[in-house]
Every structure is written in C-alpha cells, then in structure tokens.
Amino acid sequence: MNCSPPLALQLDEGQCGLTGLPFLAADNDTRVNLALLAEADDHFLLPAQLPVPFTLEQLAPAVDEDGGTDRLAGLAQSLGVAAEPLAEAKERSDGWLAGRCSLNRLSTTEPFLTALQQDATLPATTRQTLAESRIAMVGLCQADTLPSLQDLPDEGGAAPYADYLRGARAFYLADFDEADRLFALLADQPAGWLAETARYLQARVALNRAQVSAADEYGFYDLSRVDKAALQQAWQRLDAYLAAYPQGRYADSARGLYRRVAWLLGDEAALGGQYLARLQQGSVPFSLFDEIDNKLLAAPDKPMTAPPFILVQDLRLMRAISEWETRWQPLNSDQLAAQQGVFAGAGWQPYWDYLQLAQRYYVQQDLAGVLSLTEQTPAQLPPLLQFSRQMLRGMALMGLARWPEAERHWRQLRRGGVSAAQGKLLDLALAMTLERADQLDSLFAADGGLAEPLLREPLLRYSAAAPLLRQLAQNKQLPRAQRNTALFTLLYKDLTRGHYADFLQDKRLIGPALGQEPFSFTAFGKLPRPDGYACPALDETVASLAKATNPRALNCLGDLLLQQGWDDSPLGVKPDASVLGGAPDRFAGVPQGRLSGYRQVIADQQAPAEDRSYALYRAINCFASSGYNHCGSEDIPKTERQAWFQTLKGTYGKTRWAAKQKYYW
Template identity: 35%
Template structure:
C-alpha cells in the first residue's frame, strides 16, 4: 500500500525515519552524568555538543541569531522517560516545548485527526471554499448550500484515505479508495465550476491523481478568482503526491528517491513556477515555497535544497514556531538523508550543525585541516568558528591546551547566549581534563550568568564533578552550597558520600527531608551490607522520623516473613557483632536482605562509570555480604538447630526460584542445589520447609 502521509503547509513529511533515528531518541533515556557529550545521546545539553540531537544544536544557534533566550521561561514536564535527569539534561521535545509552550495546544485545536496528511487542511479548505461561494454572486444560494453539504459529506472519504487500516493494512483487501460520488445537480456556470472543484478535490484526497490533475486543469479559465488560484495551487500538490506515491512500500516506509516518479516531479515544479509567477503574493505563496523544497527533495536536487535551507535559517524568526518546524524539516530531509551526503551546506548555522555531527563518535572525525578549509564560510561568525575549532581540539585531537587558547575566560559575564555558554563550558571541560587547580573556581564564577533553562544545572554538574574528583564531596552538602540540583546531590549520596558525610547529612535539619532520608538509608544499608554490625547497631539510634520513608525499614521492618521468627535487625546486628557465627542472626540478616533488596543480589552493579558523577569515588569500600554465604554457613554449622538448618537449606535452594539464576550472590551448580534439596527432604521431612519445597531449579 502506498503511504498517504503528506505535509501540512510549509512543513514536510517525516519519511526518513531510519536515518532520523540518529537525530532523535526513542523512548527512555539511559546514560550517565557527564559534561562530555561526544556520543549521541538523548541526554542533550544546553550547549552545542556533538552528542546532542542535531535539532537541539540547530535550534540553539537559531535562537542566538534572533536574540531568543530561555531565561525566564518555565521548565516543561520531562515526562516519565526523563524523570531521572533532573534539569541537567534536555532533549529536543523539552527544548521545543519550552520555547513554544502553546504549540501543542494550538495543534490539538486545529485538525489533529489528520495531522501530517492531505486531510490536515480539509477543515480550513472547507472554510475558504464556503467564503468563496458566499462572495460569488453568480452562484445561486440553493446550489451553494447543496455543494457545501456535499463537501462536508465528502470528508468521510478523507477520513478513510488516511485511516489506520489504509496506512498500515493490506490495501489489496481493502479495495479502491472511496469516492463521494453523490454530487448535487447544478445548472449555473458558477455552480458547475465549484462542482468541478469538489470532484477534483475528492479525487485528490482519494489518490485518483489523473482525475484530480485533469479536474484542476479544467478550472484554469474559471470565472471565480478563488477557484482559479486554488486549482493552480492544488495542481502542484497533486503532482508531488503522485510523484512520491511509488516511493513508499506497503508499510508506509520511504524506499528512496530512485522510486520517485520524476516526470510528476517535473510537472509539479513547472506548476509551482507558474503559480508563483501568476500569484507572487497569493494566498498560497508561503505554502508554495514549502512545496518548492519538497519538489527539490523529490527531484534529488540536494545542492539547491541546501542553499534554500541556508537562506531560510538566516531569515526565520526564532520567536515563531516556524523555526522549530524548519529545524525538524532540515533534520529529516537533509542532515540525515544519505542521498544528500554530497551536497555542501553554504549557511554557517547549517554547516556548523553538520560539523558537530561529524565530531560524534562514529562520525567522520572532522580534522583540523578540513575545518580550517571552511573558514571563509564562517567569515560572519568568527566566534562560532572558534568554538568549532575548540570542539575539534577537545573531542578529536584532545589538545586541551589548544581549547584554552581558542576560548578565553569570560565566566563572569552576567548572562550568556547559547554559543557563549557553550564556549565557557567547553573551557571548563578542558580545565578539568588538564586537572587545573582553578577548575572549581571557574565553575563557581560561571554559575552567576547561567540564567537560561538547563544552564545552571549543567554548570553545577561541572562543579560537583570537580569537587568529587578532588575528594571534596562534602562541599556539595555544605551550608550555602551552590550545587542545588536534587538529582546531582542524590547521585553523590547514593554513590560517593562516605559514612561520616552520610551521618552528618542525615542529622542536618537544614537539609531537605528526602535527602536526609536517602543519606540515612545509604548509611545503614552500606554498613549492614558490609558486615559493620556494631557501627550499624549504634547508627540505628539516629532519628528515624516519619519524614524518612526509606530509612524507617531499619526500625519498623519487616524483619522476616513470619514463617521464621526474627527480632529487629538492630538486635540481629548486635548478636552478629558479638558472635559472627550466630546462626539465627545470620538467617534473619538474610531475610532482611531478601525483603529489602540489600547486599549482593548476584546481579551486576550498574553504577556510574569512573568518568561520570558518582563514579570517581566510592563512599563505601569492601565487598558486600551475600545471602548465599549465610545459608552455606548455617548448613555447615554443627551447632545449628534443626529448624535453622532446615530453613537454611530451603532458602539456599529458593535463591534460584524460579529462573534458575541465583539472586543471593555466588552461583551454585544444579548438582549442589539438588543435594540441598535432597538433604532437606531426607533429614528434615517433617519441617514446614521440606513440605513446602517442590523444586530445586
């Protein structure tokens, strides 16, 4: 089945989904907290970076050209896929929503059922048609009303032509596209012309392009001026729709320019030139310019398309949503279209976007010499060019001293454009790579002018990483600390904060309750999981208020599942501190670990990498205890009571239920699990555990 999605207005269809995947992220957002953004990631930064979504880079440069700042705007809802990013990172969707918060609401109110299809303009076209009929005094009112009624009923054909079944189903089984067909009888010349228009439009929506083409051509000499102009404009759309129809497979995927009907493209471009010549300021002139870009794309003239986009990026206002639509069009139609690879961008912003893509991991590894050859094309943007040179030095050459030469220290500015902010952050990254002793001071100075959305949290990340590398995690939690982003602070509490710092944070009433809760939970779980039983028992005396829902498990439990009676975990810890071989305490410790996911679970630890925030230092050192060891100790203990040994055998086997993979630490072979099972059934057949256990996995 041919795809039936067409662009609305001056925007274009997003048909290059496979290549566009390199520009934008699919659901979810994984990755660590680092300033260095060379690999493509959904974790975009409020700076120009190779790893950013290319739309984010281009829009930031467009915003600078028009003096558009995000300062004073509202952070958009990150959504469930991005709720772990705080306000440090940003993706294209969030950035666009911040700049144009009403765009989605407006789109939702204007023809949303057919967005992106030919039918997107049906309602607006009907309104314009009605106005033209009202203005035509030669059209009898009765005929006008009958024609408008038919137009409304014909919308059903539009609905079916872009339905889910038509777009993704089996077109052969569905049969031909619908035609309204029940046209009223009219006798006036004006009525016949308007009827011809309705029939041609119906054919267009139904993909009967030959019928539509002849129908609109027949209106070239219509008396009504609206009909003449509109028919001329729709002729362009008919030809381009016919041109691209063969290039889509039955699943709606674009098969490439080789399958485009080039004859139809040529006719469409000729019709477009004729329209703009006859109506240079016509009601569809702006849309016709958008169709011109589609025509160049369909014709495979990417050099002309690149030049067109360069002119548009120089002219579009970043105050208008049209800028975001243009960015998306450039991204889909040009930047990631393999057929456009040989085209050369002329505009500085478009070329800079391509250069940043080339600096990505897996990119073309832009050399300093190749970049230098572009200097004449950046004659009007020397600071942008300097930033690209510094980016090449940082990401490719790793010449960090060169970065400092290219980007002087301007951290004390009262505010920053996107480019100027990018320059200073890159300088800070170079200072970090050189282990410059003034790095932390640089980040602190940069904080003052970082007033745009996502700017300050990114600088806070740089400062937090600097302090962590230098062993000063405590500075993040000092009174008046400039590192305020909750996500950054939580990362350090979870990974890098030492016991003394966790203890201090847990007791500091000036710190928010959720951070105190996290600190106390991490302190107690870290001590307990590493066998620091005496210290743990003492720290359970720290205040555990209702404001600490995570940490209160250490005072409220549960401590066991009821089948094997256990005292509080503090009591068990004190018993183990006095006697590490206390079998009952070991089993209760195992139950506490099991019920609350503490200790070595046998699964990999996906903590931050060593070059990410939270990965430079570890708050707790030493191997975590594993439940499997508790059970094997009790099984082997000659002093263990029968009930203790039976429960230990049961739990040792249950570590593998139901997957056959241990969730208690070290793996035991199936033969060992069978031996435990047999021992339980043989030696303790009357125990509740022997009666309950049915498999050994």
C-alpha cells in the same frame, strides 16, 4: 526512546539515544546543534523550563492540538455535522496515515468548513451535506473506503465545492489526471478561497505525479525514477501560485515545497541554499531541523558547502564511533584544515577555530592542548561559541583531574551571564567535579549553590560517605524528601555493609521530624512469618550481629532484604563512571546481598540444623527459576548449587525445608 537522559557532560547514544546539551557538543543530536545555531541568530527559542540534558521531545515546542480540535468541532457542528461522524473522523485522523493520506487529517478540513460557513449564498441544507461529505473523507485514502461523492449537490454555488471534494478524492486516490482537471476548473473561479486553494493544489498534484513512481511500498525513494518533466511543472506552478498570492494562505507551504522539488531533483546545492535561506528568515519551526537532518545531513560524510551544515556534520564526525561502524572515520586535522577557506570566506572563522578545539578534545583527546588553546579569550566572540569553548576547557580540566581549577572555572562561569539551560549545565558540571574530588560536603553546604534535587539525589544515593549522610539526615534546613533519602541510604548501607553498631545508633534518627516510621526497618520482626522461621525484632537481630556472627541473625537479615524486595537495590543501579553518581562510593565497606549471609551459615558446620537447613533452602532458591543469582552478585557454579541441594535432601532430609525443596537450578 522513552527514557531519561543520563546526567552527564558527554552523552552516549547507547544510554538514551542521542539527546542534547546547551552548547555545541559532538555528542548532541544534529538537530540540537542546528537549533542552537538558530537560537544564536534569534530565529529559534529554547523552551524556558528545559531540563539538562534534554530530549528532542523536550526541545520541540508543544503543539496545542486539543484547542484546535475543539474549535473545529464547534465549526462542524454549526454546519449541522453530527457528533458521531465527527468522533469517528477524529479517531481515523489520530491513527497512522502515510504518504498523501497524511494530509487527510481532521485539521485540514477547517479551511473548507470555514469557506462553507462564510458563503451566505448556500442554503443551510447544502452547507450541511457538503460539510458531512468532507468529514466523511477524513483519514480514508482507498477506493473501497472513500465515499463515492456521487450525490453531492451541484446546483448554483454548490458546484465548485462539490468539484473541490471530488478533486480531493481523486488526489488521495492518485488519480492525478482527474484531480488536475477539476482543480484547473476551480482555479479559474472568481477570486476566493476555492480559487486560491485550487491553484496551490495544482502544484501539489504535479509534485505527487513526479514522485509517485519513485517511492516503493515502504516509502523509500529511488530518485532516479522521478518524473523530471512533472517536477518542472510543479516548480512552474509554485511560481504561478506565489506570483498570484505572494502573501496567500499557502505561501509558506509553497516556498517549502521548492525544497521538496530540489531534493527530488537531487540538486543538493540548491537544497542547501534553500535551507540556509530559511534558517535566516523569521522564526524557524523545529520541524525544519528534522527535515534538514533527513534530507541534507543523512550521511555523516556527505560533503557540505555552507558553514552551518559543515559545522554540524563535523561535530557529528567527532563522536565516538561504534566498533561495528565502518562507513566513516573520525574527522582528522587535515580534513578540518581543508575547510578553513570556506569558513573564512563566509565570515565564520571563529566557528572554524572552535571546530579545531572540539576536534582536539573529542578526537585527539589532547586535553592539555585544549587548555593551551583556551587560556586566552578572543574578543567579541558570539556568546554560543564563547560558552562552548569554556565548556570544553572545564571538561578538559576535569579530564586531567585538576579539580580545584575545574571548580573555580565552573563557579566563575555560573556567575556570568548565562541562559537558564546553560546554568543547569554548569550546576551539573560543578556537581560532577566536586563529587569526583570527594568534596560533597561543600556542595551540600548552605552556600554551596546546589539546591537542585535532581542533582542531589544521585549524590546522596551513590556517592556520599556515612558522616555526610548522618549530618544531612538531621539538617532541618533541607527539604524532608532529601533528609529521608539521606537517612534511608545511611541505614540501608549500614545494614548491607556490615556496620551493625552504626545502624543501631543511626536508627535513632528516625523520628517525628521525618514522619511516622517512614522506613520498613522498624516493622520487621513484628509481622507474622508464613514460612515458620522465627525471627526476633530487627534491633535484636542486628545487636547479635554487632557482637559476633550469628547464624539465625544472618538468616533473618537476609529475610529482611527478601521481605522488603531489596534484592534489587532500592537505591537503584549505580550509574556509569561518566555520569553523576558514578564516582567511587565514599561509604565504607563492600555491599553484600543476602546470599552472602546464607553462604556464611552454610559454611558454619556448627550452625543449628534449623538455621543451616534454612540457609540451604534460601540459597538454592536464590537461583529459581532462571539459574541466575537474584540475591547478590556472586556467580555460583551449578556443581556447588547441586551440592547444596544434596546436603539439604540428605543431611537435613527430615526438615520442613528439605520437604519443600524439589529442585535446584
């Protein structure tokens, strides 16, 4: 999903898909928890500038494909490939390719082109023809689109390259017998790129032959239809390749294909063991977490045998389950107790202890029990577990509204040795705690320790009281953008909550220090009114309202909101109660849309005809053309809107507003 995760300590998949926090949380995407476990073992590294919360796209390291494309283009052009067919190949390569065809991208041509470039026995024209033929195949996997390769050069040293291209073409067309025959010929060539590649591709041919009948037209697999004999052959060929080339070009890929074989065989014990071994070897690519999620952890209630996968599945089963989800139930205490022996036997007892704590917090919602279990800190806990325990303790303190203790807890953790991402999470936790405790002043104090604009903005817009906004708008130590936000919020809420005298005073804070008239409040009343309804300058309008209810002033205030496009609050929609900015708004008064002012004028039988008819006209059009109110939050019955229309057309039938109004909604 293309969205920004909410600033919250518990993430709801309905808010922005499943995202991530830098501790072992039930609400994390399973791939996030896998990545955190791998990072704890020094086999994965979270990006340095990771925001909190973060999306999966932000967690996965960026791939520099442009540099690879430029290098490949230079290689192809050095062999004589023209720019136009290369550009066409790139366009096909960037498109949607599935199944075997997903392998036929521009990047996979580089080893072949490199081998051509390094083969000094081939004439330049022969290298060019072979290179052009390979580029012409990119992104094409159908018999009616793939080049026929009938006229490839077969003389001398060119023949093996031609056989390779024909074998690749047969592979993409699922002609596995022909591909197997050609790659077998190449595997017997003298040692070199062609021989190694052919030996590797023999294993891929057997693997694809094994699964071709198992996949339907949509790519879903029926594992009961897998060709087990071909799978056994694929396993043997992988063994043979790795025996011949233990450090070969495709060694990592070949080892990874063992996992594919195990999955197609339905051997989940072998598959889990291979994943576990790979997680403990060297640097782990993020794509492995995707693979584990898809192939091993597909169903939340599938039994696991290795503690890391049990841990991830257990946390997943602690999430709040949607009311329409009936396939599984939250993890209960008995199920968790039955797993203790597995964790203890693997030396993972502290992780089982953490699962007990998490189950108490997320499933039982026993916040007092969480506090009791975290009063003492076990010695020599892994840092990830220690931090995760402390997060649950702080969240339990917040859940019990023990705000001073929660504040001390977050500040103490922040002073300890935490990662950059964990520090951002603690800043968020502290901001939410002080917001809910109505202690925003301390957050914005010079020593408050919360300088992050991303956290300050929602607090200014949704939670701050008028005195704090007034103070911050004049604080020259703050960045101009934050002072602007504070002042705009102050003025906007003054107007829409009826603090008219305050508005006139606060408006004086607009000055050179904040730029030249940065707010639209100063321009209203100076602009021509195309509808012909005259309004004085805004100060005069507001001054009238500060003294008494004034029909024209109410209409003109409504027109300010209309003219500036403020029917939808320019401050945005107030976040959910679980999100930063979702605590009760400390700014006094109830926000009113412009329909509220129009209705006051409509109810005033003594209002001048021009003002009352204009209010009727505007109120009716608040429901154009959907029938839903876009000028406020009131739900007005259609009978009342019909009465407005009849009054406008009857009592005020000679006014310009009645003439303009043809419908009601």
